[in-house]
Amino acid sequence: MLKHKKLAAAITLLAVTSTGCATRTEYQLAPLPLPPRPELPTIPADDLACLSDRTYDALAQRDKARRQYADELEVIIKTSHLEYLDGR
Numbered sequence: 171m172l173k174h175k176k177l178a179a180a181i182t183l184l185a186v187t188s189t190g191c192a193t194r195t196e197y198q199l200a201p202l203p204l205p206p207r208p209e210l211p212t213i214p215a216d217d218l219a220c221l222s223d224r225t226y227d228a229l230a231q232r233d234k235a236r237r238q239y240a241d242e243l244e245v246i247i248k249t250s251h252l253e254y255l256d257g258r
Contacts, residue, residue, distance in 0.1 A: 177227065188192055189191065199250075199251060199252060202247055202251045202253075204247055204248070204254070207240070
């Protein structure tokens with residue numbers, strides 16, 4: 171019986187003293203630079219005249235979707251990183 175009490179005391183002592191030895195892991199957000207928007211070339215209307223209406227509409231929808239996607243990504247970056255939230 172005395173042996174069990176000593177073993178229980180040793181386990182308790184070990185558990186209490188070893189919990190303070192763990193290192194604390196702290197995560198920090200790394201700065202995420204906002205990439206500059208590319209300067210897209212303009213396409214003269216004459217160059218697009220050879221496209222069918224269907225192809226022209228598909229091209230316009232694609233450009234609009236890419237622009238919206240870039241806007242969404244910019245908002246995500248600006249709202250999730252401290253350097254943009256603090257106004258730095």
